[in-house]
Amino acid sequence: MASAEFPISLDLRIETPENARLTCQVAGPTWRGLAYLIDSFFRFAIFVLGLMLALLLSLSFAGISSGLVLLLLFVLEWGYFAGCEYFWQGRTPGKWACGLRVVHESGEPLSWWGAVLRNLLRVADTLPLMLVFPDQSALLAVTPIYGPALISMLLTTRLQRLGDLAAGTIVIHEVKPTLDPPPIILNKIEPLPRGELSGFRPSRRTLAVIDRFLARRPAVTHRRGHLMAAPLARELAEKLSHGAELSQYAKFPMAYLAQVHVTFTPRTEPIEPKDRSRNMAASGAQGAARQPSLARLSPARSAATQAIAEPEFLEFAEAVPSATSVAPSEVLDFLEVVDSPTPRDDGPPSAGGGTR
């Protein structure tokens, strides 16, 4: 988002009076053209309505009605945009429908003279077809082509037309803020045992990348997630001197990354105590038939899982097979890894599953 790195971008940095640096997205000719079309239909509709009212009025007041119609025409042409933009904080009906807003370049709201100036200079922005086709129909003379406006938008960095340049305004998109769904795994993972670690400490950037990756884990399949995590997990394992047990850790790279993250991120709440004896028993009881649904787990395994599982965790586990193309057994593999992260002498974790 920094404009220093990307000099050509639609982002504009503004600094608010609260000393926050916000980024807004500047709107280009397509959206603004659509807003103008909507506004034109709206104005046309108002004019037709005015005409009908004037016809009714003309039964009793002939002249006043035609005068009023002409006055309405004048207001619709010269006053509609300026009035709407001033009294409605930079929006007209067309712009509101497209989610646009006119503000000054510094982020300030639109002032009165700014609104008047940018809309009076609309005449300079439209190419008078009359000059090009003097003998054609009158409709051609009235239709505006925003030729100079398009050229000006192409040449300025903030997509301003001539009226915008004179008034110091820009048109921004108002994007609806949407928040990602909350990530849920990381609270439940035990950190790596400190005695096994070398002095290496992953950078905060790396930890942030891991955090982000794990937060988006539902978006990729289980296998793909492991594939994506493998290079980083391998490198971290080497640096953290887990090279000797590399094979075990390399089998479930995502789990390893989660453990690394939990190890090196300061925590403010204690980790929930886990019953290791239960875990050992659980892994020993791998041979029990693998059930697709958590509800039908063998008692030992389900107990172990429930020791760390909360409703959202279960929900996540149930949801993953439906959200991606992962088979339920693969989910259990992943759960198994999360469940018992410490290396075992009896082979790789969840080796009883035998699906790797």
Added chain:
Amino acid sequence: MTRTEFLQQRRPVWHEFEALVERKQRLGARRLTADDVQQFSRILRELGQDLAVIQSRDWGPSLASYVNNLALRGHNALYAAPPTRGSAIFEFLAVGFPRLFRRELAYIGVSALLFCGPMGVTWALVQSNPGYAQRIYPPEMLEGYDQMYARPDEGAEALDEEHAGDEGASSSDPYDPSFGEQRAAMAGFYVQHNVGIALQCFARGLLLGIGTVYTLIYNGIAIGGVAGYLLARGHGESFLSFVVSHGAFELTAIVIAGGAGLMLGDALLHPRGLSRSDSLRRRGLDAVKIAGGAAVMLFVAALIEAFWSPADIDANIKYAAGATLWTCVGLYLFLSGRDA
């Protein structure tokens, strides 16, 4: 604190802020309670801090853009343009506009030359040789002007009878019910026509002033031609008495609007040490104020032109009224708003 913990803490606050913004949009600022307003501004300040935390810890572009967009919505909802008092309009018309006029007198003088020069030349030429009018106007239009300004006692009754059913024939009997109607219709027409031309004249100044120069010269020739033609044909009295009253406002307003257009063009051509866009912004603001004042003057001119000028009153009275109006305009532009 981890990302999850941060989100757990802040998410309810963000949802509350979204609800506040939505309530403000729905109800308008006046219907919010005092607590709402305080909460709104407090959370808006906190959002800036949240955004800084997210960006410094690099917790992801999607989260950062969410907080950014939320803060932007709050910013746009909180800050609106300061409301104008009703007296501001009066202050501008009484003081601001004349002062601007006097400050930019140079541009308006040039605009006056561009307008009055061709007008005077054309007038003189056409008055001395009415045949020249054919070069400026199509013949039908000249006939129309003849009819419009012919006095009934000058033998134009035949024409009046022919065109009695015409919509354009104006009734000069004040007691005719349609008298007021036609005047109102013409008022609307004059507003839409004249103010439109003046504002276009101003706006075309942005194209380096070329459009403004063209419009001024064109209109000068047109008006001069009509005047010369009508004087040569002997309709001088009716024409001049018609024009003199509203001309005080209309002609000066066209010249002023032209001056504003020239200001725009000059801002681009001679930035005087500023960048061209800065220069345009500064002069543009002054220029649009001047054009706004000119538009108001043209409104007044349209009213006078529709209701007063065609009135069937003795020409001398109209001349007197016209002279008074010219004096008023001169006093207004040159004396109003002076520092005492």
